[in-house]
Amino acid sequence: MTQEQWQLLLDTVQGKTPQKPVTGFIIDSPWIPGWAGVSALQFYSSEEIWFQANKKAVETFPDIIFLPGFWSEFGMCTEPSAFGAKMVWDEYNLPHASKIISDISEAGKLKVPNPKTDGLLPFVIQRLLNYQKPMQETGHEIKFAIARGPLNIASFLMATTELMTGLMMDPENSHKLLKTITQFTTDWLRRQKEVFPSIEGILLLDDIVGFVGDDECREYAVPYIKQIFNAFDSKLNLFHNDAQGLISAPYLKEMGVNLFNFSFEHSLKEIRELAGPEVALLGNLPPRDVLAAGTPEQVREETRKMMNEFGDKNRVVWSCGGGMPPNVSSENIRAFKETIDET
Numbered sequence: 001m002t003q004e005q006w007q008l009l010l011d012t013v014q015g016k017t018p019q020k021p022v023t024g025f026i027i028d029s030p031w032i033p034g035w036a037g038v039s040a041l042q043f044y045s046s047e048e049i050w051f052q053a054n055k056k057a058v059e060t061f062p063d064i065i066f067l068p069g070f071w072s073e074f075g076m077c078t079e080p081s082a083f084g085a086k087m088v089w090d091e092y093n094l095p096h097a098s099k100i101i102s103d104i105s106e107a108g109k110l111k112v113p114n115p116k117t118d119g120l121l122p123f124v125i126q127r128l129l130n131y132q133k134p135m136q137e138t139g140h141e142i143k144f145a146i147a148r149g150p151l152n153i154a155s156f157l158m159a160t161t162e163l164m165t166g167l168m169m170d171p172e173n174s175h176k177l178l179k180t181i182t183q184f185t186t187d188w189l190r191r192q193k194e195v196f197p198s199i200e201g202i203l204l205l206d207d208i209v210g211f212v213g214d215d216e217c218r219e220y221a222v223p224y225i226k227q228i229f230n231a232f233d234s235k236l237n238l239f240h241n242d243a244q245g246l247i248s249a250p251y252l253k254e255m256g257v258n259l260f261n262f263s264f265e266h267s268l269k270e271i272r273e274l275a276g277p278e279v280a281l282l283g284n285l286p287p288r289d290v291l292a293a294g295t296p297e298q299v300r301e302e303t304r305k306m307m308n309e310f311g312d313k314n315r316v317v318w319s320c321g322g323g324m325p326p327n328v329s330s331e332n333i334r335a336f337k338e339t340i341d342e343t
Contacts, residue, residue: 001069001143006200009065009317013236013258013280017314021340024065024282024317025333026203026240026261029075029094031324032057041091044074051131055138060330064337065317067238067282068144068203070135072127074120079148080156081119082184083110097156104158104166107177112184115191125195132196144238145192145199145231149206150181150224157181160208167216174220182224189231201236202229210243210263217247222255229256238282242322249274264321268310280315285336287320292328296335303339 012022033043036053043050054070077087080097088096101107115121128135128142135142154177155163167174193199209221229237238259241248245262252260252275261282262271268284275281285291290302303318310316318340 001065001067001141002139003141005065005069006141006143009201009259010235012315012317015278015315021313021343022065022317023063023319023337023340024067025319026067026282026323027057028071028073028323030326031328033092034326035328035330039091040075040093040095041089044089044095047127047130050127051134055134058138058140061333061337064333068146068201069140070128070131070142071146072124073146074124076148076156078120078124079153079185079188082113082115082121082188083119083153083157085119085156087120099157099159099162101158102162104162104170104173104177106158107166107173107180110157110177110180112180112187115184115188121188121191125192128196141198142196143199144201144203144236145189145196145234146203147185147188147205147228149204149209150178150185150228151208151212151221152206153181153185154178155208160211163208164211167212167220171219178220178224182227185228186231189228193232200234201238202231202234203238203240204228205240207241207243209241209248210245212247214247217251221248222251225255225257240323242287245271246274252276252279259317261319261323262321266321268306268312268316272310272312277315280317282317282319283321284310285320287322287325287328291320291332291336292325294332296331299332299335300339303336304343307340307343 008022029043032053033040036056038049057066075094077095077097081087085100086098237256239257240261242263245266249271259280259282264284264286268281285306
């Protein structure tokens with residue numbers, strides 16, 4: 001991310017109305033490899049291919065903010081790998097992390113991983129170190145520390161159904177599990193900040209927050225996510241949850257979130273009313289059915305509709321409702337950006 005883009009994001013979350021609308025997308029391995037013409041396995045295993053694919057994206061669309069920018073990641077395997085999860089790789093699809101516990105009663109057996117040494121985390125850091133100078137030569141800096149959220153990581157360590165059952169049936173061990181994961185996540189974010197002082201923001205991704213009820217959200221999500229966003233003095237806290245976001249939206253400010261990326265199934269107006277005027281929104285075009293599957297004209301039509309229905313230019317980064325999905329063409333991205341700029 002360039003310093004100009006970073007400042008534009010800060011101005012947006014602080015409520016300064018920009019001279020022209022701000023457009024941004026969360027991009028990572030679901031979209032980048034296919035768009036760049038490489039396999040997922042090539043993207044993960046080759047630092048040079050990873051760098052060139054990201055470089056191509058930022059150079060093809062210099063007026064779009066790509067979040068978090070040159071994301072060093074291994075799909076959903078990054079954090080679970082530190083706990084010892086088996087990683088299953090596929091040439092063209094996202095990798096999968098196998099569960100390591102089958103029941104919430106085993107939560108006490110888990111130890112807090114060391115982000116300096118465990119799993120794929122040292123490889124995430126080293127990739128960025130190896131390509132920090134070439135990245136800077138393109139005008140970009142590392143601005144975000146990034147992690148999956150506590151419920152998201154927990155769902156990989158013991159599977160989603162078992163986690164949901166555990167939250168309802170065994171609160172004591174559920175808290176043990178989430179405390180361990182939260183301590184690890186906080187350490188992991190601080191490690192990134194320690195190695196890269198240019199980091200000034202946190203990106204936390206947790207779709208599982210959208211699967212729980214209000215009571216469970218207040219008990220199992222709010223306090224732990226709040227602790228994670230306090231890992232260091234961050235200027236921008238971006239929370240991604242493109243599952244159901246209505247439950248968590250009223251608690252965003254309490255959790256420390258000031259930029260929220262959410263499901264296209266909820267309107268911008270709806271989330272603004274629930275989250276309050278102080279939380280900036282990142283959204284909200286349907287990612288798969290419109291941005292990926294639609295024609296450029298359909299993208300333009302739905303983008304105009306989205307903007308007109310919201311009717312507010314304050315604290316909004318125009319995007320899709322979630323991360324950039326697979327198979328989004330350059331033509332559709334340009335159609336989206338052009339429509340945003342002319343509306």
